Amino acid sequence: MLRYRLFNATILTLLTVFIVCPTFLGQALFAAEKYELSRFISPETCGDCHSEIFSQWSNSMHSLAQKDPVYLNVSEFLRKGLVDQDEIAEAESCVKCHVPVGVVTGYPTKLSDDKRKIPDIANKGIQCDYCHSAIGAEKIYNNDIKLNPGHGEDDPGTKNGPRKDAESDFHETKYSKFHTRSEICGTCHNVKHVVFNTDLETTYEEWKKGPYNSHDPEKRITCQGCHMFQRPDLPATGSTKRIKNKGEAADDGPVREHVFTHYFVGGNRFIPEKFGDREKGKMAEERLKNSASLAIETGEIEKGKLGIKITNTGAGHYLPTGLTNIRQMWLEITIKDSDNGKTVYESGKFDQDSCLKDDAIIFNTVFGDGKGNPVVNIAKAREVLKDKRIPPLESLTETIQLPLEKWNHLSVHVKLLYRSAPQKILDMVSGKGKIKLPVVTMASVDRKIAKP
């Protein structure tokens, strides 16, 4: 009987290896070392001594990476109905970055695992003990972070950070160059399709080849140099001052010239607010409003051509960056005849369902199925069809053609607008009108023009 069971178990194991594994190619990518769940310490415990950093991190996009309803709805939706094994492997891979503590402790291993069984600590997203157990990474994409966690609260091990002189009674501390570099961020902020290798998010690459990755220490700004200097009313972008945050990194610790902040605010005006954190929503708006400038160019107006120049003044990467097949950054243009008030030209307006009309000039990426047809599902992304965005400290000029004969004086209003996702996609994944994302005005310019 026992032998029979063993035999059965062996067959089952073999079946699992030969049938299930190729099915979830993604799993092979998670083959990284696994740790006992009890080795990770909850963020609340860290917060006992690092209370300020803890409150900054709470309700950040990092802390909400697994609770974010937009992420949850989109990921579920994209997984549905897939049959191609390569596409399934990608659609199942999301947990690697969105639930990292779960993945390295063995559950979940894939998106479709039962979410109710995810341990409490893993649901706390990208957290203190994950980042501060990090000791390096070989590949700077798809979260290849190597860890050296402690053994729970009784033996918390070493927390790696930027200080050479930090001392704590609770845990060992160690200076880690990795934590001071953009690479620690780039391991997750560079996303490639797990099978097709298509570049899905390239924030780190954009920074790496850009002007902020400079050898000149005066010009060099890491991800942390902007994002971990921000605090309320101090957006800390490329176009603002990045004032040092003097204070204590631990309660009753020594005063430091700069304590790295942990709000991790980007462009998301909605998710932290949904969890009751209005401050971070406001900070996202402050960040977006200090990212770009707009100018109107009338050099060829005698031919009816009007230029609109957008400059990326504040972002350390392309504008927009990240999930740019979903993000919307576009121009809203209204041009009126100042003599009679009639509209001469218009683009970038919403229809009655808050969907952006097709005529909008939008800065984004579009993926293709390998045969030139656009796809929304990143699991199917075999190629990049379009990449129209603005590199750091560079400009892009859009030229529009006006009907020259019809006017003598014009008043031109242009806005650069941002929304984290199109209403059409939100309606599709969450139900019509269930989620409405705010629109942020990043920059605007008005100009009166007389016919030459």
Ligand code: HEC
């Ligand atoms: C009992 C109090 C206490 C607890 C609990 C605690 N820390 Fe600390 N930690 C400190 C003190 C004190 C320092 C030193 C601060 C300084 O020198 O500015 C420190 C320093 C650090 C540093 C900087 C290390 C360096 O070399 O740069 C990191 C990172 C850190 N802690 C992470 C954590 C994490 C993660 C947790 C939870 C797993 C945690 N701490 C829990 C007291 C604590």
Ligand code: HEC
């Ligand atoms: C996404 C990864 C990440 C998360 C999550 C994270 N940290 Fe950090 N933390 C960093 C990095 C990176 C630095 C150093 C920045 C630098 O030197 O450029 C840092 C710095 C620190 C420091 C030293 C600050 C200083 O200026 O002396 C402490 C203490 C710390 N973190 C504690 C925490 C605690 C507590 C939490 C959870 C509430 C946390 N961290 C969450 C990445 C993270």
Ligand code: HEC
């Ligand atoms: C373990 C993976 C991981 C690491 C390491 C990581 N991030 Fe993130 N980060 C994410 C994920 C996933 C999200 C998005 C969560 C969501 O939208 O649900 C995110 C979101 C953000 C956002 C908010 C984006 C928005 O739209 O508002 C910022 C800003 C950010 N990260 C900056 C950083 C910086 C700076 C570092 C390095 C110090 C870093 N991240 C390290 C995974 C990571």
Ligand code: HEC
């Ligand atoms: C010079 C300052 C600066 C540097 C350096 C910088 N950023 Fe940003 N970041 C910004 C600004 C400004 C925004 C808001 C505009 C936007 O959304 O792109 C932003 C937005 C973001 C967002 C949200 C994008 C979105 O719209 O969803 C993420 C994620 C992010 N940054 C990550 C990073 C990472 C990772 C690095 C390093 C590789 C980095 N940033 C370096 C200034 C900076």
Ligand code: HEC
């Ligand atoms: C290699 C790490 C990584 C993997 C794997 C990953 N993501 Fe993300 N995800 C990120 C980062 C980083 C951001 C933040 C970028 C930004 O703000 O633009 C993000 C943001 C998002 C957001 C935006 C949420 C919001 O509120 O706006 C969605 C949706 C999302 N991811 C879906 C997915 C899906 C679906 C998968 C799996 C098919 C996946 N992600 C796999 C790193 C990852």
